[in-house]
Amino acid sequence: MCLAIPAKVVAIDELGENATVMLGEVKKEVSLALVDDVSVDDFVLIHVGYALNKVSEEEAEKTLRLFAQAGVTP
């Protein structure tokens, strides 16, 4: 079963093709090919180098809490 982790977008490249997201304390580059209309400060679910979809900050926090309860933390 595949997991997707919520992460906050902190930067987007000039072409709007890739974003830098914060996963815990770690910065990571992800592709924005699968999602439309993403801005800095949005939260996205990321999986294998792609942002899958946008989620609200509340949903992101709730999901991260679930992962933490399960012992999975970024």
Place this chain on the structure above:
Amino acid sequence: MNVEGELHIKLYRRQARIEKVAISSTRPLQLTHLFEGKSVKELLSMLPMLYSVCATAQASAAAQACRQAMGIHGNARIELAESMLVTVETAREHLWRILIDWSNFVEKAVDRALVASLSNLLPMAKHACFNDSDLFTLQPRLVVDQERFSTVIEQIAKTAADSVFALAPADWYAYADIEDFDVWLEQTATPTSTLLRRIRDEQSARLADGGSYPLPPIDPQAICQRLSEEDADQFIAAPEWKGAVFETTPMTRMAPHPLLRQLTKLYGFGLMTRLVARLLELASIPARLNGQMQALIEDRIDGGAPMAGSGADEGLGQVEAARGRLIHRAVLDKGMISGYQIVAPTEWNFHPRGVVARGLLSLPAREIDTLKRHADLFINAVDPCVGYRLEIV
């Protein structure tokens, strides 16, 4: 470490051949213990948040398992609508991977606007079938909006026609003869046909043929029994059934199609056959969804056998997700979850002795760059979504 976990695939090369393939996994498979002690309602709301890749298939399998455990008899119309949503998810996943990965394999530009537009398919389809608030709950209310669902089917068909097949998906699905397929291959200029032509012309079509052993239908009671045994976690991590390792992929679902049977004779279960199987499944979807929608609105659903819900506090959900069969088992104690398990298709297909290991073992290994390209293509042909690290030593 990658928090999503990943597969580590190690190829041991000796002269011009692969001597050994080792597959290990850091995928977090025991997250489901988190559900223990929770109510069924909590589980059904938490699960799609955790498993948001193929979330529709995951939620559908969970709803099936929980309804069965609680003795809620299935409503055939609701089950049909839920399976239609899983099919829309499969179409979206296939289109995403074909439009992105296959374009990348042949160095063609990805149509980013088209790819991004597919993210609307599932929200629209869900809205056309259910109230948002009770989707994949124990007893959801069906709200069939035929016009909205037809828009979803049309978008799938148009995207597939314009960017993959260069003809209507139903016409492509009707190819029963390898000669028709070859003519299409010669006359079409989509990234899809370019990739398949290149594979054929480079004599790579037969590569990675490690055979195919389709996962058979499994008796729900037998699998519940297996999952209740002490070493169930080992089974979940590397499933075998009656001593054999099976495959569950679009190819095992499409195996009876006449074109695939001919391709299998010519190319075995190698790259060409596997890639075409994914295309056939995509091509079949618009007509299938149209037929199901008609059945839903005309209320000519065969009630069929009621779900095996015994209310005996144990239930099993089995769903054909984009990448293969997904199995959920729920166990209740006084109405609360006391056990929850998921057997995912990745664990069958990437079993240390499974279809991927066997296919990789058969690859020629004269040049490392070529070997890596073929290995990536083959892994993508089996499961284009899984995170993996390939190492050649």
